[in-house]
Amino acid sequence: MKTEIIESLTNSFEEQTQRTDSGVEYWLGRSLQTLLGYGKWENFQNVLAKAQTACEGAGHKVSDHFVDVNKTIPMPNGAAKEVADLMLTRFACYLVAQNGDPKKREIAFAQTYFAVQTRKSELIEQRLLEAERVAARKKLTVSEKALSQTIFEQTGDTQSFALIRSKGDSALFGKSTQAMKAHWQVPESRPLADFAPTIILKAKDFATEITNFNARQHAMRDERTISNEHITNNEAVRNTLLERGIRPESLAPVEDVKKVERRLSSSDKQAQKKPAALPKSS
16 A cells, blocks of 8 residues: 555544543444445445444443444535444544455554554554565465366376475576575475565465456366476566566565564554543443
């Protein structure tokens, strides 16, 4: 997500922040609906219901974080209409974001925005980048498992996947997996991908997805045919990267993705720890 988009979204979310007399932050549900890119209140209510269930499951009172209120909205000809709304704490908004449509850019932003207590857009941006990398690593794992399953189903071989993946690495990096591990100083027992930058994870995932698709589409029945397919796809991805000035083997390794994942998980747990509640209405 571009820096200017993050800054714009940060400002939009900040503009809708309100505070109770006791200083507790809250957002109105209908305002949050718009911020999160939901056109219809009815659709957004489904997300709110899931968030309330999650709140209860986390051991917090729903009434502390989701408070029913009425909101007056203008109508044509100067008339006004009262509609149901909700006051939502930061914690409630966090749960809403966690239960929203992850394909929405606004949801991806909100999941970080409500999880952290800082409003500094550069720190929000850093967390978004880390979350993107963790997601890319998980996606590559899914793609590789799918390819492994395809290889087994179509060749009956349980050992070929590691060899095919290694040949793909050689085609992508111009170096063997072992050479890249030595170059990046990756522990022998750890996958190379755990230390790869996001662009490489997505490149490997794309090549793997193509291999899996074509292996199934063309009913490839032996290791050699699938290997050649995977090599071709990784070479094509490598050429695309080179054309854009990105040389895979020259990129620096990045922080162990497992550490990043643990840090994000810790941040999420902190967001659920003793969240500020809304005052009871008298």
